[in-house]
Amino acid sequence: MRIDTINIQQYSEYLDTVDTAVFQQSPFHAKKFEHDGWTVEFIQASQEKEVYATCMLAYLPLMKVFKYCYVARGFLADYKDRDKLVKFTSSLKQYLKKKNVVYLEIDPEIDLVQRDKDGNVVENGFHNYDVVDNLKSAGFLQLPLKQGYDLSKECRFCSSIDLRGKTSDEIFNAFSSATRRNTRTAQKYNVHIRKLNVDQLHILDSMEKETSARQDFEAMSLDYFKNLYRFYGEDHVETLLSYLDLDEYEQKIKKEYNTTLTSIEKTKAFLEKNPGNEKKEKRLKTDETYLDSLEKKISHIQELKDTYGKEVPLACCLFIKYGHEIVYLVGSSNYEQRDFRGPYAIHWHMIQEAIKEGYDFYNFYGISGYFEPGKEGYGVFDFKRGFNAIVHEYIGNFILPCKPFIFKIYNNLKHIC
Template identity: 35%
Template sequence: MLEFVQLTDEEYASFQENHPCGQFLNTPEAMQQKLVDGWDVEYVGVKKDGQLVCATNLTSIPVMKIYRYYRAQRGYLMDYSDTEVLKFFTKELKSYLHAKKGLYLEMDPNVFHKERDIDGNVVEGGYDHSDVVRKLQKLGYEHEGFTVGYEDREPRWIFTLLINGRSEQELLKSFHQQTRWSINKTIKQGIKVRELGLDEVSIFLNMMHETAERRGFAKREDEWYVRQIEAFKDKGKLLLAYLDIPDFLQSLDQEKADLDKEMADIQQKLEEIPNSKKFVKKQRVVQEALDLNLKKRNEALEMQEQYGPVINMATSLFLIGNGEIVYMHSATDDTFRKYNAPYAIHWYMIRYAIAHGYNRYNFYGISGIFDKEDESYGVYDFKRGFTGVVEEYIGYFTLPISDMMYKMYKKLKG
């Protein structure tokens, strides 16, 4: 027996936490952010013989004065192959929302379309959930299509690193050569990563401002980011990549002391074995290392004089939950671009994912356009350097609630 039910916050949270369709966008934390942003939030679902088999969040705001626009953020928590439950839930949900003056419902299921590889190509014999699209359309949902490009909403295309139990060294070895080089460079250059507290959120916001202005991107207001950070609390990580110059100089001093000792040993060997090719070569290598050490020291001293003892270089916000870590927002100080600080942040969080048993490291949005000439290709190319797979959601669906008024609404919107 199927029963349409309203759910408490606790019932929804418990069901969402372990459901395969659970994702950060349909967590209780995301709903808390919606509440603070001014949306109404409620939860409904379906019980089958007393057991909860389907649940969804319903967020809503007024539209056309007397109606409401509803959204099921990241879709229903259910097995979409269960036609009986999907059909029953759709019918009951439409009646429920009609009684509440709903105009239409929009949802974007946490269901991938077709399995794709790192290059965005469809994997032969891989999964294909086109049937879910057809099933929803048959039930009256309007599909917005398999779109590409960036939109002012959640992305339809993402890039994900699947850890699959691999160690740090195994993952590092799997990365593209340029990515490995960039990570190792951040280590050699003394780039460190730490978490920012709420009292330091201005560091993140200021860098977001600078990055948005430089790249010509639209940026949300500061309060929106703060609300998101506050809503997710310990399920969010705000990270900063920085260079502590006094600390870096100290490490250079230690490196120089080690190199000086090595050089002294080589010179002693050359006195014992003059013109030894082996030790002449070693002497040249160590001298090059000493020259580089001096160059780094002089550069660090110049930077300290110009920018101060600690230089903030990049910042990122990650959200954590439902078995994955999601890379949400990032910003960099272009002055220090050559230090590759974003790589330090990602390597820090990938190691965190390994240590805490997260299988999915979600680099999040890409455009779904894989043409090297397209302006969006650089974002995708950066992410694919860590290896992984392209994932394509089945997309956005609209369920008209008040059919006649919805048609009128669409005409008015143009």
């Protein structure tokens, strides 16, 4: 078997022939790697003109004279074919050994077992234990399977909506009743969606910092968001803002106020002529209660204008559009104005866009892997579950020692596995 280096154009053209590549395997992600200090090269393994595997290798210095190699989301290869995988791994190990690589790490985006939207393992569902066995047969060491968030690793648990062959109505009707209600609430308030450009990413940054402080997680920087546009381009990155137009909202509420006031006056006039009508008395009480709530909303609108001006930012989300899916990468919201359901407006807008543009999956991306109330990340999981997002548990991270003696020394120091 031979391993050849290919250029980024050849790599990109090969990706166009497969439907399993994810954004971490894209040539755009190579630019991010290089910006972050990695050295990147693309290789293709073949025998008698048959391609066995293609991948992007990313290197970092290790102990000054050695290297660490990482293949984001694994090789583009058939992991089910043990013989080919073993042959390829053997050739790759020798290739990397010559480059002074101590060990290789991969984290294939392959489901370990089939799970449902609640995180439960599906009875008699599919599994990929054979892939794990094949990797071990090829010489890989599997790292312990963990739950929870780890910013130094790619997500091991994700959730996504399968859009294939479904209409918007079918997708919407599969939402939980609470998610449908919250989405309709956003529509009732006429929540708008606007696409942000690079120069407006400070809106996302500000909201992300506020959300991270409230929920105690480390926020990404403004430069991180800008660099995503720089690496991926505007065709593959989209940032949406949901907001409330206060002038429009005020007109809507005042119109409802006047309509309700007219109804009250008519009901009172009727009761003067027909006292004791229980149905009308009940209607009057309901209208008066509603009128009181509208008066409070009108007063609140002025408070909102004093604070925000003409628009209230509600939520902001950044998406990656690549291959067969749209990935929800970053999201934040205005907690004080959560009653307007800004995040629901954005996701429903983008889900419909994904269907219209022919994407197969709407990937809500990372969840913690904990599915019980009170556990780490449960709220995030439950929010995504409301959209009928199915849980995916991936097979995890695998290590291939290329220089066993050096790796043993390094592992004793760093406790990698």
